Amino acid sequence: xxxxxxxEKIRAPLMVFPAVALIVLLFFGGLVVGLGQSLGYFPAIDSxxxxxxxxxxxxxxxxxxxxxxxxxxxxxxxxxxxSILAIAIALVLRNTFRxxxxxxxxxxLSIPIPHLVAAAGIVLLVSQSGIIARAAxxxxxxxxxxxxxxxxxxxxxxxxxxxxxxxEVPFIGIVVLAILQGIGPQYEEIARTLGANAWQRFRYVLLxxxxxxxxxxxxxxxxxxxxxxxxxxxxxxxxxTTLPVLAFQSYQDPDLSLRPQAMAMSIxxxxxxxxxxxxxxxxxxxxVNT
Amino acid sequence: MQKTIRWVTMAVIxxxxxxxxxxxxxxxxxxxxxxxxLLPTEWSTEPWDYVLSPTSRVGEGFANxxxxxxxxxxxxxxxxxxxxxxxxxxxxxxxxxxxxxxxVPIIVPGIVATMGIHQVFIRLHLTDSFIxxxxxxLIPCIxxxxxxMSSVFANYGTELEDTARTLGAGPLAVFRFVTLPGxxxxxxxxxxxxxxxxxxxxITTVLIGGGTIITLPMVLFPFISGTNYSNAAxxxxxxxxxxxxxxxxxxxxxxxxxxxxxGFGKL
Numbered sequence: 001x002x003x004x005x006x007x008e009k010i011r012a013p014l015m016v017f018p019a020v021a022l023i024v025l026l027f028f029g030g031l032v033v034g035l036g037q038s039l040g041y042f043p044a045i046d047s048x049x050x051x052x053x054x055x056x057x058x059x060x061x062x063x064x065x066x067x068x069x070x071x072x073x074x075x076x077x078x079x080x081x082x083s084i085l086a087i088a089i090a091l092v093l094r095n096t097f098r099x100x101x102x103x104x105x106x107x108x109l110s111i112p113i114p115h116l117v118a119a120a121g122i123v124l125l126v127s128q129s130g131i132i133a134r135a136a137x138x139x140x141x142x143x144x145x146x147x148x149x150x151x152x153x154x155x156x157x158x159x160x161x162x163x164x165x166x167x168e169v170p171f172i173g174i175v176v177l178a179i180l181q182g183i184g185p186q187y188e189e190i191a192r193t194l195g196a197n198a199w200q201r202f203r204y205v206l207l208x209x210x211x212x213x214x215x216x217x218x219x220x221x222x223x224x225x226x227x228x229x230x231x232x233x234x235x236x237x238x239x240x241t242t243l244p245v246l247a248f249q250s251y252q253d254p255d256l257s258l259r260p261q262a263m264a265m266s267i268x269x270x271x272x273x274x275x276x277x278x279x280x281x282x283x284x285x286x287x288v289n290t
Numbered sequence: 291m292q293k294t295i296r297w298v299t300m301a302v303i304x305x306x307x308x309x310x311x312x313x314x315x316x317x318x319x320x321x322x323x324x325x326x327x328l329l330p331t332e333w334s335t336e337p338w339d340y341v342l343s344p345t346s347r348v349g350e351g352f353a354n355x356x357x358x359x360x361x362x363x364x365x366x367x368x369x370x371x372x373x374x375x376x377x378x379x380x381x382x383x384x385x386x387x388x389x390x391x392x393x394v395p396i397i398v399p400g401i402v403a404t405m406g407i408h409q410v411f412i413r414l415h416l417t418d419s420f421i422x423x424x425x426x427x428l429i430p431c432i433x434x435x436x437x438x439m440s441s442v443f444a445n446y447g448t449e450l451e452d453t454a455r456t457l458g459a460g461p462l463a464v465f466r467f468v469t470l471p472g473x474x475x476x477x478x479x480x481x482x483x484x485x486x487x488x489x490x491x492x493i494t495t496v497l498i499g500g501g502t503i504i505t506l507p508m509v510l511f512p513f514i515s516g517t518n519y520s521n522a523a524x525x526x527x528x529x530x531x532x533x534x535x536x537x538x539x540x541x542x543x544x545x546x547x548x549x550x551x552x553g554f555g556k557l
Contacts, residue, residue, distance in 0.1 A: 018369040019369040030402065106308075113533050116511065116526075124314065274398060
């Protein structure tokens with residue numbers, strides 16, 4: 001009997017153990033090693049002192065702050081725009097109408113498509129000799145590629161944002177759609193009989209219900225964009241580039257002595273991301289509940 | 291009014307969803323397609339000949355990407371499924387901490403962990419190896435498996451399992467004939483996530499694989515940053531094929547099962 005109750009007690013911990021062990025070893029283990037290296041503990045180059053020197057070097061470099069701003073701007077803009085567009089489209093698609101299933105399928109199309117393929121597609125569309133520029137020429141709107149606005153390798157990062165929008169709107173949208181379909185029309189009908197207009201029904205009935213989903217998915221999107229490497233590297237300007245690009249480039253430099261700096265930069269990036277996301281979660285909760 | 295909004299939305303979805311993908315088919319068959327021609331002036335199968343030749347390493351990249359994604363997905367199921375079930379259906383001490391630990395890699399950027407793991411893997415001789423790449427891909431995959439499946443298990447009643455057990459079914463039979471059918475559609479979506487996360491990984495593979503393990507995104511990358519759009523388009527289409535297949539297999543579950551995607555709301 002005692003044996004059985006012991007088994008019952010350790011069963012759940014045993015079930016979570018393999019997953020937790022892997023995540024702790026790989027993710028948190030990597031985090032600890034990285035933190036150590038950013039503080040100067042780097043046995044491979046015979047460095048064992050503990051110092052904040054590398055943080056100082058990173059924080060005294062103007063390039064770092066320019067890149068930080070660029071990273072933050074891109075992540076914030078793509079997250080906000082994706083969320084708004086996703087909610088708008090989900091509100092339309094939740095109704096059943098002729099073709100709604102087909103268009104919901106089309107809407108999901110970009111979810112499984114890799115970011116790199118999306119980037120290639122966006123370049124082919126919006127570059128100065130891309131499909132849209134050619135259509136503009138055919139329509140007599142421009143005379144040469146140089147008349148078409150620069151959207152790739154531009155400071156604003158237009159192509160980067162378009163790539164993220166194309167990928168992330170359906171991701172947020174599909175979660176919002178799932179929640180909306182789970183809610184059903186009852187709440188809105190009650191609000192309607194109580195005299196709420198369309199805006200009020202959205203603001204005070206639907207929005208609080210879908211907000212948890214929007215919050216979590218937009219946090220995932222922000223965290224992803226904030227830390228992503230290949231899209232800004234492919235479609236963005238070299239200067240200012242984004243922090244992950246900067247960090248990985250100094251990390252991959254043949255000169256190993258740059259690695260502690262790269263680590264310090266990545267630690268700062270991680271800290272900023274965590275602080276921003278916690279603040280955002282608090283703020284959004286507060287905004288919805290008032 | 292509502293009808294107009296609906297029509298506009300449908301038109302926008304149609305154009306925007308397909309615009310970055312369909313032109314790549316045309317590009318992959320073009321030999322000469324300069325501004326301002328709306329269609330290629332010279333067509334050719336050259337990009338495909340190149341892509342299918344061993345020199346392009348597309349075949350090697352495809353095989354590596356596929357086997358890594360399959361191994362990573364299977365491992366994610368193996369460790370993620372029990373963890374998700376325990377989190378959804380059992381109460382135990384430290385549960386909140388465990389939940390938090392398993393979700394952190396979704397939200398906290400993995401850049402430090404990837405670099406740190408790289409240092410450790412160098413010493414363990416796991417860099418430049420298949421298993422090393424699989425391990426680093428597990429970092430983002432396990433949390434998604436647990437996230438989706440714990441939401442599925444939360445909506446899953448265990449009464450049928452009890453009934454089966456009372457009727458004399460062993461643990462394996464219960465899993466095979468009761469649990470698995472009950473969670474199958476959710477598991478399909480969760481596996482789609484892990485497969486695609488691994489399939490799309492770039493910088494983690496570059497770092498840990500060290501150029502020895504070549505995957506499809508690594509083959510594609512230089513063509514996008516270069517100007518050979520025809521080859522880029524052809525490789526893109528190969529890169530996208532399994533993804534589309536996976537979407538067709540899971541789109542019903544994705545759209546209809548609110549429990550599956552609703553899990554993201556609980557993060």
